[in-house]
Amino acid sequence: MGEGGVLNSGVSAVPPLELQQQGKRKSNTYSMVSAILASTVSILLGYDTGVMSGAAIFIKEDLKMSDPQIEILVGIINICSLLGSAFAGRISDWIGRRYTIVFASVIFFAGAIFMGLAPNFGWLLVGRIVAGIGVGFALMIAPVYTAEIAPATARGFLTSFPEVFINSGVLLGYVSNIAFAGLPANLSWRLMLGVGGIPSLLLAFGILVMPESPRWLVLQGQLGKARQVLIKTCDSKEEAELRLAEIKTAVGISKNIVDDVVTVPKRNNGEGVWKELLRPTPSVRRVLIISVSLFFFAQASGIDALVLYSPRIFQQAGIKKKSDMLGATVAVGICKTMFVLVATFLVDRIGRRPLLLTSVGGVIVCLLGLASALMVVDHSEKPPMWAIVLCVAMTLLFVASFSIGFGPIPWVYGSEILPVRLRAQGVSIGVAANRLMSGLLGMTFLSLYKALTIEGTFFMFAGITAGAWMFFYASLPETRGKTLEEMEGLFSTSMFKWKKSMKKDNDVAENQN
Template sequence: MDFDPPKKPKRNKYAFGCALLASMVSVLLGYDLGVMSGAMLYIKDDLKISDVQIEILAGILNLYSLIGSFAAGRTSDWIGRRYTIVVSQAIFFVGAILMGFSTNYAFLMVGRFFAGVGVGYALMIAPVYTAEVSPASTRGFLTSFPEVFINSGILLGYVSNYAFSKLPTHYGWRAMLGVGAVPSVILGIVVLWMPESPRWLVMQGRLGDAKTVLDKTSDSKEEAQIRLADIKEAAGIPENCTDDIVQVSKRSHGEDVWKELLLRPTPAVRHVLVAAVGIHFFQQCSGIDSVVLYSPRIFEKAGIKSASTKLLATVAVGFVKTVSILIATFLLDKIGRRPLLLSSVAGMIISLATLASGLTVINHNVHTVSWAVALCIIMLLAFVASFSIGMGPITWVYSSEIFPLKLRAQGASLGVAVNRLTSGVISMTFISLYKGITIGGAFFLYAGVALVSWVFFYFMLPETQGRTLEDMERLFGNFKWKLAKNRNNNIKEVSNGGGNDNGPNRQVQLGTK
């Protein structure tokens, strides 16, 4: 007798489209990172500025984006996730235009300010909106889209560098930076066709509108009902309430969440906060933005002298990053966040240490060491591939899905703020760092940080694959306890007056499925 296994639900095309459009705003950060790596070569010559000014110019956008990421949390609770995306595009548009028409260094820094604020808004809101609109079955796949578009933007920036490098120096770098205004206009208009986040709608008491969106973005009617019930519970709305519009408490509009997040967090929320801040911190401390922003300099240190060849080599970096992130999107919901993240960081540690060794060999030899040059190029590509297949996308997936509903916008904005602050420090100190401890020493330092991050992820980050957003607080509240049990199976279980480790209550208390 033939047996037909249950079919997997088809991917929800409506949710896919919404996630795609929302995530495309992340292309702004990627484009700026990619294009600045090449534009810096020409800006330095044209404006006659120092290496320190170049460091500040490259990294200051990340510090400016802190303003946007913090403001986006409150803005998205006030006017909604969708209109916050429009705000991000408008602000970045102003920044791109100012940079494209800059006449001096000070004018250029003003443009960087507006671009940075716009990037901060986009980085915070894109993963939050995508997580809130996605069904649990494909949330990892869809929430990884922002990182896909960051990498796509980096590739576009590198290609733009190579394309505009043939123009006179005075016009070339201005064209590279100014053309970033074009996608911001297109995206700002397109996102108006997206629905609002169902979770934000519930927070405003608009249950009828939320139900309509959930019906379209869920894999089945039953799932839509379950998701609505979970969101209502998290928002403090009675489950038996069937009105389309209800009055919600003042807290549901985002007031006092900072107290619950930072001053009086529950143990579970504290764990969530440490996990979110930690993964954003370590993502940038691994030196990825140094590689993206200064890849032409790194290739020069590795023995490549031709300016056009260096720019072409950076295109290879962008291509490898983009291909790797595309692979990662299909693995997130198949093998899980945790195994993919730990494997990714392990690859980063090995490639960074080997790259540092190759650069050290080159630095200590007067003549060209061909094998070391080839090794450095391969390891640089291996590093960006390892990063993009795990650490890159999982950071945004994780931080957008683990916070409780009423804390999600501000919690995610705090994670982005840490991400941008760390990135700003790393990118604004890279040239000074490698001049102080050599280029090889800088990458040995990044490898050491990556090793520490692996340990942190192993002990602090539980698997979230397949969990509903409303189930995360319970999961994080039990994770440390589970690790302790796994390390010592002889510890008596405190559950309903004790009992053995194999008792029926263990599964319930641990929150496992």
């Protein structure tokens, strides 16, 4: 019997437990390698965000820039990433998820070259704009590809990888600040920004060994190729056939069709998707509101303001030496990276919802603590040492609390709850909200804290985050263990029904344990 006849033959007998476990180890390894390769593109944003916090000190010294010019340079990359995210969804539906990742790497490489060779503010701004477009492509496509390649049992773990690499990039950017800080000012910042192009070029070649997303292949009618990828990435061949049947149903292809190549309904090639997103059904509207809110509030908590301006914040906290400020900044990067790694192991074990609510609660407490400590420093002629230590401690705890849930979970939720036909463009809307908020904070933070005081600004972030916690508590269902094709049914129920369903699922899980 040919490959295309598997569905007609029914599901074969379940193999022995030992063979299932061997297959599971093999497939999960393949899924993990593919997810890691796809997620490494997110390191580009992290590096460019982290390195700019220290590079700005030397750029200001070398090119004699004002604070408003520094704000523009810091924030413009996130504003311009909106353009990349807006086009990335449609382009990924056209050329595929994998080649869109390659495209993102090439664009970012060009931006890094522009920045490293920039003779003045204008050319530096051009480089940041080009790099921002590449970042927008990368942020949209990495979680989409990972969610579509991952089996349901490991999807939360794998789709949190983009946040892991964003944080790893931030840390590398901070380390780059330290490594090149001893050079003359006119050379140090150029190397800090320019070396970011090297990994992007390597990524463009490394990603070519990855398989294409099976859901994108089905959208193109390439069922035979999709089956081959699913067999490699699922825990068993039987699961692969079941997943293929679910995807076919989700995109409007009959389960009974067993050809390797079929004609797909026209709307699945990306046409009409924006119309469906702008005039959504109740379930799609609810998914969009949740997805966009997660991405928006993650940035509205003030995390990127802290990452981008951590040397300034530590200076306001009473740390005066440049080496001490950069050292404390590296500690922030280490803390973020460590705790987002912890989150990858917890998201599939304790679930998205409890991890997110705990994380957001911790962020609120830390923001209040940081604001209070900064208020003591700001109103003291000679800041007490305990207040300075508390500022640093609350900053580290803030990034730890954020990274353990608030950072990675929007990418997990956003990439898994949207229907397959809307996923690429739908995620691009959430990413656009995330980058817009990040860009606005980056371009206004210095002016904001001068107007509200540094402590007033962080009290404001705490209030916004408290509102986010209440919204998440009222509106987010648990999606752990659900297949991507089950999500639409989950969100088509009312809030009260999914809460009852969630309680029932939790009771069943407790009984099994």
